[in-house]
Every structure is written in structure tokens, then in C-alpha cells.
Amino acid sequence: MLINSMLGLPIMVVCLLLQTALLVVASRYYINHQYLMNNSSFWSSMRVISSVMLLLVIGNLGQIAIWAWLFLVLEEFQQFDIAFYHSAVNFGSLGYGDIVMSDEHKLLGALEAINGVLMIGVSTAALMTTFQNATKQIHAARRGVSSQGNKSVEMHK
16 A cells, blocks of 8 residues: 555646646646637637647546556556546546556556546536636626726727
8 A cells, every 4th residue: 555655646746737727727728818718709619719628638537548657557457548548537537437447556547537637627616717707808808898897998919
């Protein structure tokens, strides 16, 4: 159990760092493209929100790949695609049970599930914040009010 914790906790830290980095990238992308939501165009807003979502999904897939790599290093699996599948199932829940790791390392599946639930929650919170802010900006643009609540004279990029 101690060995699994010594292996799993650093992987969780690496996943947290990756998630944080992609949250920063997604936030910067959103801030730099907010001007697209200062008009009432549905498609320009969808482009921004979809891009933020894509960045967050890439972060989650990257974390799944990191766990899959650990499973390969520990020789739990011989092929990356099977390790990735197992990792993806564990990351989003606690697995289906169709592929089971050895007794020696099965605690890592539970650690990955904890990591996944937390990181998917962070991604969901970031996406919902983006969506709520975008919705406010779109409604304000349709009413002719800037996102700060002032009547807009003219919006510039």
C-alpha cells in the first residue's frame, strides 16, 4: 500500500500541474477572445466556449495518458491502448471491471478515480464559469450594454 501511495501521489501532483497549466491557457484564451462575445452572435460565442472546452478536455486526456504510462511502466499492461482505455474508465469512475489490475497495484485505480473526479470537477467548474460569463456578455450586448454595465457607445476589439 505504501508503494502504491508513493507512486500514485506524485502522479496526482503531475496531473494537478497539467490541469493548472491548461486552466491558465484556457483562461487566457477566454480573456483574449472576450471581444467576440460583445456582439450578439451565437456562433462567435460558441467558438470561444468550444475552444475553452477543448483545452480542458485535452488536459483530462493528458492526465489519462499519464496514468496509462504509469500502468505500462509497472507492467500492468503490455499495450498503451489497453492501458489508456483502463485509465480512462478509472479516471471518470472506478472502472467497469472488464480489465482488472493485479492485486499488487490495484490501489492505483482508486487513486486515479479520486484524481479524475477532482480534475473533471475542476474542468466542469471552469467551463460553467466561462459559460455563465459568456451568457451575461451576450445578453448585455443584445441590450446594448457593455459587460461592465455601462451603456455602450461603441465596442472596439
